[in-house]
Amino acid sequence: MRHLKEKLILFLVFAAIFSPARSGELLSLRGFCISAPKPAELDAFIRFIDQELAPRKVNTLILRVDYNYEYESHPELRDEKALTKTDVKKLVAACRKDSIRLIPQINLLGHQSWAGSIGNLLKVYPQFDETPHVKMLEKYEWPNADGLYCKSYCPLHPEVHKVVFELVDEICDVFEADAFHAGMDEVFYIGDDKCPRCKGSDKADLFAAEVNRIRNHLELENRRLWIWGDRLIDGKTTGIGMWEASMNNTHRAIDRIAKDVMICDWHYERPDQTAVYFAMKGFQVVTCPWRDPEVAVGQVDDMLRFRRAATPEMKDRFRGIVQTVWTGVDDFLKEFYNKESSDKNTSSNCFRAAFAKIAND
Numbered sequence: 001m002r003h004l005k006e007k008l009i010l011f012l013v014f015a016a017i018f019s020p021a022r023s024g025e026l027l028s029l030r031g032f033c034i035s036a037p038k039p040a041e042l043d044a045f046i047r048f049i050d051q052e053l054a055p056r057k058v059n060t061l062i063l064r065v066d067y068n069y070e071y072e073s074h075p076e077l078r079d080e081k082a083l084t085k086t087d088v089k090k091l092v093a094a095c096r097k098d099s100i101r102l103i104p105q106i107n108l109l110g111h112q113s114w115a116g117s118i119g120n121l122l123k124v125y126p127q128f129d130e131t132p133h134v135k136m137l138e139k140y141e142w143p144n145a146d147g148l149y150c151k152s153y154c155p156l157h158p159e160v161h162k163v164v165f166e167l168v169d170e171i172c173d174v175f176e177a178d179a180f181h182a183g184m185d186e187v188f189y190i191g192d193d194k195c196p197r198c199k200g201s202d203k204a205d206l207f208a209a210e211v212n213r214i215r216n217h218l219e220l221e222n223r224r225l226w227i228w229g230d231r232l233i234d235g236k237t238t239g240i241g242m243w244e245a246s247m248n249n250t251h252r253a254i255d256r257i258a259k260d261v262m263i264c265d266w267h268y269e270r271p272d273q274t275a276v277y278f279a280m281k282g283f284q285v286v287t288c289p290w291r292d293p294e295v296a297v298g299q300v301d302d303m304l305r306f307r308r309a310a311t312p313e314m315k316d317r318f319r320g321i322v323q324t325v326w327t328g329v330d331d332f333l334k335e336f337y338n339k340e341s342s343d344k345n346t347s348s349n350c351f352r353a354a355f356a357k358i359a360n361d
C-alpha cells in the first residue's frame with residue numbers, strides 16, 4: 001500500500017513538471033475593478049481581497065476612488081464620508097501582502113455627473129463645465145433633449161488641470177501607485193459648439209490632447225496612465241455603437257496618443273475582438289467583462305488565442321482580463337455571497353466564470 005502511495009506521488013510530481021505549458025499561458029494581468037469601499041465597507045472588502053481575490057490569483061485591483069478620500073490638497077472636494085489616509089494604508093497593506101497591484105481611479109474629462117446628480121468637481125467649480133447651458137434634470141431619464149448622459153469638464157479651461165492634477169498626485173501618493181486610471185469613457189460632451197474655448201476644434205484632437213496631457217503629467221513621477229478604450233473605437237463603422245465605441249468622432253485619437261497608455265477595452269454584450277485593433281496600433285490592452293459569464297469566458301478564450309496566434313512583437317500587448325463591477329462594495333458582496341440567487345447574469349457569476357477559465361487554461 002505504501003509502495004503504491006509513493007508511486008502515485010511520483011506520478012503526480014512528474015505530471016506537474018511535464019504537463020503541457022499550462023502555467024505559461026496564465027494571463028499575465030488578472031484584474032478586478034470596483035468602487036473603492038466606503039469607510040464602513042472597508043473591513044469586509046479587505047476580507048474579500050484576502051479570501052476571494054488572492055486565491056484566484058488576481059494581481060491587479062483598480063479602485064474607483066473619485067472623491068471618496070479625505071483629500072488634503074482639496075478638502076472642498078471630499079465626499080461627506082470618505083476614506084482616511086489610515087483606511088487607504090490598510091488597503092495598500094492588504095494588497096501588498098497578496099502581491100496585488102493597486103491602481104486608483106478618478107474620472108477625468110467625462111463622467112462629471114451621474115444621472116440627476118452633479119459630481120463634486122463641477123459642483124464646487126462650475127466654471128469648469130463644458131456645457132454650463134445644459135441644466136441637470138430633476139427627474140433624469142435617458143434619452144433626453146440635451147443628450148445629457150454625463151457632464152464633462154472643459155479640457156481647455158486654464159485652471160482645471162491644476163486642480164485635478166493635485167488630486168491625481170495625492171491619490172497616487174497615498175495609494176503608493178505606479179499607475180493611475182483616468183476613466184475617460186463615454187465622453188459625449190466634448191468640443192461643444194457653445195464652449196468659447198473648444199468650439200470648432202477637432203474632437204479627436206481635443207480627446208488626444210487631454211489623454212497625452214494626463215499621461216505626461218503622470219510620467220513625471222514614473223507613473224503610467226490607464227484609460228477605458230471606448231472613445232478610440234469607431235462606433236459607426238464597427239457597428240459597436242455609442243456606448244462601447246465612439247459616435248462623436250473621437251476615435252481618430254487612437255493615432256494621436258502615446259503608445260504607453262494602457263487600454264481597458266470593455267465589452268459587455270458580445271466578445272468584440274477589438275483587443276487586436278489596439279494591439280496592432282501598438283497599445284497594451286486588457287479586455288474587460290461585466291456580468292455575462294458566457295461573454296467573459298469567450299473573452300478569456302479570445303485573449304489566450306490572440307496570444308498564441310500573435311507575432312512576437314504583438315504577443316505581450318495582449319495583457320489579460322479585468323473584471324469590472326459597477327455596484328458599490330456592499331451591494332456586490334451581498335450578491336457575491338448570496339448562494340440563493342437564481343440570476344445568472346451578475347458580475348459575481350461573471351467574475352467566478354472568467355477566473356475559473358483563466359485558472360484552468
Ligand SMILES: [Zn+2]
Nearest residue numbers: 154195197198
Ligand atoms: Zn471647452
